[in-house]
Amino acid sequence: MAAPRPTVLVTGAGGRTGQIVFNKLRERSDQFAARGLVRSEESKQKIGGADDVFVADIREAGHLAPAVQGADALVILTSASPKMKPGFDPTKGGRPEFYYDHGAYPEQVDWIGQKNQIDAAKAAGVKHIVLVGSMGGTNPNHPLNSLGNGNILVWKRKSEQYLADSGVPYTIIRPGGLQDKDGGVRELIVGKDDELLQTDTKAIPRADVAEVCVQALQYEEVKFKAFDLASKPEGEGTPTKDFKALFSQVTARF
Numbered sequence: 001m002a003a004p005r006p007t008v009l010v011t012g013a014g015g016r017t018g019q020i021v022f023n024k025l026r027e028r029s030d031q032f033a034a035r036g037l038v039r040s041e042e043s044k045q046k047i048g049g050a051d052d053v054f055v056a057d058i059r060e061a062g063h064l065a066p067a068v069q070g071a072d073a074l075v076i077l078t079s080a081s082p083k084m085k086p087g088f089d090p091t092k093g094g095r096p097e098f099y100y101d102h103g104a105y106p107e108q109v110d111w112i113g114q115k116n117q118i119d120a121a122k123a124a125g126v127k128h129i130v131l132v133g134s135m136g137g138t139n140p141n142h143p144l145n146s147l148g149n150g151n152i153l154v155w156k157r158k159s160e161q162y163l164a165d166s167g168v169p170y171t172i173i174r175p176g177g178l179q180d181k182d183g184g185v186r187e188l189i190v191g192k193d194d195e196l197l198q199t200d201t202k203a204i205p206r207a208d209v210a211e212v213c214v215q216a217l218q219y220e221e222v223k224f225k226a227f228d229l230a231s232k233p234e235g236e237g238t239p240t241k242d243f244k245a246l247f248s249q250v251t252a253r254f
Contacts, residue, residue: 007033008217009067009126011058011117012077014043017132017178020210021075022047028214037067058113059103064120073128074121075213079156080109082147098147106152114159122168128223130216132209133160133174135202135228138194164226164254171216172226172254175209176202183207187237191228192252204231208240215243222247226254 008025012018013036025034036053038044044053054067058078068074080100088096100106114131121129136142137157145151163170176196183205189196196202208231216222227250240246 005029005031005033006072006217007035007070008073008075009035009037009054009071010075010077011037011067012079013049013053014038014040014047015077015079016180017206017209018075018077019047020183020207021077021213024210024214032214032217035067035071037064058116059108061116061119064116065124068117068120068124068126071121071124071126073130073217074117074126075130075132075217076114076117077132077213078109078113078117079132080104080106080150080152082150082152100148100150105148106150106155110152111155111158114156115162118159118163118166118168122166126168128169128171128217129163129166130171130173130213131160131163132213133157133172135174135176135194135197135230137174160226161254169223170226171222173209173212173216174226174228175204176228176230177204178209179203179205181205181207181234183211185234185239186231188212188240188246189230189232190246190249191230192226194228196228196230199230201230201232204229212243212246216247219244219247222250224253225250226252 010018010022013022022036025032044055056063082098085097133156137153142153145153160172189201
């Protein structure tokens, strides 16, 4: 008798990458029972959510139990997002200024919110957590940290460490710059310790990140592992199809 399909909860399912992951899991309904978690009724409607989409505030630990109850795996794609202050005129030079909405700073979303998800998943007996972080976390002076004084990579790194210390089997994926381009047509590259940031290959389409998330759910080799993820430009190298081989290159636990 076939093993029952694992139930996978995707948080941040209304976001640009989260939505792709959620849709990929839905499309593979023979392999997965997909659930989504979004922060508003509006996001739920946007992704065509039915009973499989939960609305919850990740900053409130008590709100997460129903969504993780009975889930086998959790894919965390929630992230604070800086907004550009209005009135920036690129013709005048200088740089735009950024801010975060009140209550939606990286400390609250990327640290408290992700810690709450990890705690709730652990309490519910979830057997695998895939966390999408970001490259750049080894450098406290990374320019992204200055956006809105949010220190976003510092807080992301803190939640990555919390997950690695949680005892729950984990996979931490740290993509480079995210692109809204077609997936499945590039050669993917894994790395560690932000070494890829010193090269010309440090960006990746969101759709490829999403595919790696889904593939990570299927291979024991990537449990208790962390890796940076980027891609070669389209047309260079061979599009990645063998994810087992890709994952076998990953050796770092953090």
